[in-house]
Structure formats: C-alpha cells, structure tokens
Amino acid sequence: MPALFPLLRGRVLCSGALGGRKPDARVYARALAQLGARAAHTLFVDDLFVNVRGARAAGLEADTVRDARGLRRVLKRYGLA
Template identity: 45%
Template structure:
C-alpha cells in the first residue's frame, strides 16, 4: 500500500533534546539544584504520568512546584523546556520534502504543555507541521503502547498500513510495527533520507 502519512517523533529526530540543560535551567529559575529537578520530574514518575495523559497540565505544574518546594508556573516551565530543544534543521528539511508527496505529522511522548506552546519551544517544527503535532497525552498512552500510535492515526484519518513512523528509539519503532505501521529507526539524516526514498515519499 502507498504511504499516505509519515509520522515523525519530535525529540531525537526533528530536534535534539538536552535533558541536562533543562534540569540546569529549571534549577536556576527555581533556586534548587539539577539533582532535585531530576528527582522531581523523572525519578518521581511525574513526567511520565503527564506524558500518558494522567495529569492535566496545571495539575502537573502544581505537583512539580510542590516537589521542588517553590511556585511553578507555565512561563518558568517553558523557559526550562525551551533550553532543552535544538531543532534538527536537516531532518526538518527532509520532512518538508516528504510533505510534497504525502501528509506529515508528529507523535511525541509529551504532555499538552509542549504541543500547546510549540510556537515558542520549537518554531521550525510548529511552522512546518502546524496543528499536526500530537502529544501522547492526548491519547492516554505513551509510545510504545499501541494505543498511542492508533489514536494518533485515527485522528489523522489514516490506517496503520498507510503510515510510516520514524523514531530514534528502537523500542518505539518496534511498538509501531506491532501496531501495524511501517517504521524505521532514525540514526542520522542520511539514513532518514534513504528510508524515505525507500518508501517512496521523497522526490528525486
């Protein structure tokens, strides 16, 4: 079946993600330490719950502030999150080329805080993909759960055999395949270009 949609992961594919930079910036803004930030966001499981849609954005922010012992608002959180993201211009350019042949979209393991503020956090991705950037939280599951992929595909009006998924995590790639999608693991832009050509979604 012809590929009608290429579904990209964001961080690790369309952008580089620096967790240490995020922790350092949030520690600076809240007067805590990077270690305290890591424990509050990741070790506690708080971020994973938000990414899975278990916590609404404001509930997540309030809980994070309580764990860090400080007031937490969107501006502070977004400033730290912005510090973690560097767009991968070469990968974005390939996605733009693929868009000439098929539809493109993003499925990212994140809460709606990221997708709702993508114009600030990742302007090149926001400009290219527009409203077709979907957070896992919207589907009540994170990759590699089948529910994440299938919920996103349903919203796009596509089917798994029509969809090619690109992710830098082999676990997420395997999850997509088990859900019936075609999938490739992102290694670098050269490999991505070859894979997109192989599936017929790049013009020569």
C-alpha cells in the same frame, strides 16, 4: 529536508498529547484516529527501536532514524523522497 515541513504540518504528533507513551499500542491507535489514517499506509520514524517495534506491532510501517542521512535513506526506501 525543509521542503518536507509543509507536507508534515498537522501530521507530526506528540505521544504525551495523545494520553500515553510509546510503545503503548493505544498511542498509535489514537494517532491514526486523529489523522484519519490507516496503519498500513502510515510511516512512523523514531530514534528508539523499542518504539519502532511497537509501531510495527500496531500495523504501521516503521523504521529507526537517528540523523538526517538516515531519514533520507528511509524516505527513499518508501518512495517519499
């Protein structure tokens, strides 16, 4: 997983810094705007399904991840590992 850190630099955001809280759709919209990304091309991971459901409702690809093994599984599913 440490090999991913350089790829994530500047791409990991905190909802509080975006002026809201997950699963508010505005948080996801602000994150996408800040990253210059499109929802359909963005993967969101969280340990709480309520936040994953909010991201999906906002059009993002999203999955629940609770540990490193789960993250590897999700990254493989999306062709990112």
